[in-house]
Amino acid sequence: MIIFKTARDLQQYLDKTRGGETMTDQRTGAGFVPTMGALHDGHLSLLKSSGSENAVTVCSIFVNPAQFNDPKDFEKYPSTLEQDIYKLETIGCDVLFLPSVKEIYPNGIGERKDYDLGYLDTILEGKFRPGHFYGVCMAVERLLAIVLPDILYLGQKDFQQCMIIKRLIQLMGLEKRIQTKICPILREKDGLAMSSRNMRLKGEQRAKATSLYEALVFLKENLNKGSILDLKNEAVKILEQKKFKTDYVEIADVKTLWPINEWDSRTNIVGLVAAYIDGVRLIDNMVLN
Ligand code: PAF
Numbered sequence: 001m002i003i004f005k006t007a008r009d010l011q012q013y014l015d016k017t018r019g020g021e022t023m024t025d026q027r028t029g030a031g032f033v034p035t036m037g038a039l040h041d042g043h044l045s046l047l048k049s050s051g052s053e054n055a056v057t058v059c060s061i062f063v064n065p066a067q068f069n070d071p072k073d074f075e076k077y078p079s080t081l082e083q084d085i086y087k088l089e090t091i092g093c094d095v096l097f098l099p100s101v102k103e104i105y106p107n108g109i110g111e112r113k114d115y116d117l118g119y120l121d122t123i124l125e126g127k128f129r130p131g132h133f134y135g136v137c138m139a140v141e142r143l144l145a146i147v148l149p150d151i152l153y154l155g156q157k158d159f160q161q162c163m164i165i166k167r168l169i170q171l172m173g174l175e176k177r178i179q180t181k182i183c184p185i186l187r188e189k190d191g192l193a194m195s196s197r198n199m200r201l202k203g204e205q206r207a208k209a210t211s212l213y214e215a216l217v218f219l220k221e222n223l224n225k226g227s228i229l230d231l232k233n234e235a236v237k238i239l240e241q242k243k244f245k246t247d248y249v250e251i252a253d254v255k256t257l258w259p260i261n262e263w264d265s266r267t268n269i270v271g272l273v274a275a276y277i278d279g280v281r282l283i284d285n286m287v288l289n
Contacts, residue, residue: 001089001095001096002094002095003097003098004096005097005099005100006099007103010097014058014095018030029150030054030055030149030150031049031054031058031149032050032060032151032152033153035061036077037061038077039083040195040198041194042186044091046153046154046183048091049181051091051093051094056095057093058094058095058149059096061081062099065135066134066138066139067133067134067138069131070129104142104143111138115168116171117133117164120160120164120167121133121164124250124252124257124259124272128274133164136164137165141168148177151180151181152165152169152179154180155185156183157185157195157284157285158283159257159270160257162182185286190213191217192210192212193284201280208277209282212244212273212275214238215236215249215271216271216273216286218234218238219286220286220288222234225264225265227262229261231251235271239273242277244276244277245276248274249271249272250271250273251288253269254268257270270286271286273285
């Protein structure tokens with residue numbers, strides 16, 4: 001695996017690769033998996049998919065300060081670079097991009113841009129983490145411009161982020177150039193969705209953390225046509241019993257992510273949960289029908 005720290009060096013390498021100099025097999029194109037490190041099997045599954053579908057796979061690790069609306073969350077975000085590099089080597093990732101803040105934000109982190117994200121930025125994560133998706137867009141726009149991948153791999157765990165990034169790709173006018181693949185959530189044996197933040201969970205917190213999954217399974221198993229308000233409230237209670245502070249339990253249209261209170265039994269819907277256990281914020285989601 002080659003590690004690049006500057007956009008210029010990475011772009012030079014990718015230009016050569018695309019030109020065919022280092023292409024060794026039938027697969028063409030570049031797959032890209034952007035991450036913030038602390039890699040787990042969920043990330044690795046994205047990288048494996050990319051490896052099997054592209055001539056070159058690029059992983060980026062950049063803990064993006066602009067997307068942390070809570071400074072404590074940024075300070076405590078796990079960093080395991082040595083293990084990450086080992087894992088990437090083991091699964092045969094071709095390129096790791098490890099940019100500095102200056103490389104991603106050449107005009108400074110305070111630079112403001114306009115992203116027309118519409119209502120997507122005002123609901124669910126957008127509502128509870130003001131500015132978060134703006135920060136995601138700032139970093140991902142720059143990363144996409146540098147890597148210009150053929151296929152971008154994203155995890156379904158961040159359901160709303162996937163929609164935001166697809167919108168960003170449209171805003172960049174690259175929807176014909178970059179294909180997006182959303183890979184399924186990977187779960188621990190007890191159902192907890194894999195996440196870098198899980199590293200912060202200790203003993204009892206870790207045991208309780210499965211409640212997010214339980215709340216989603218509850219939604220799925222008890223879903224009926226008509227009002228789903230009580231159903232959502234019952235799911236909140238599952239979390240509260242375990243002392244979670246719930247930001248939201250929502251049920252939304254899969255296509256638009258618009259939250260609904262009545263279900264017609266036909267619309268495809270997704271359950272989404274965000275809750276804190278002792279200051280660690282976890283999210284999860286599940287397609288319900
Ligand atoms: O999902 C993440 O890890 C981050 O939000 C991303 C997409 C790498 C942007 O910083």
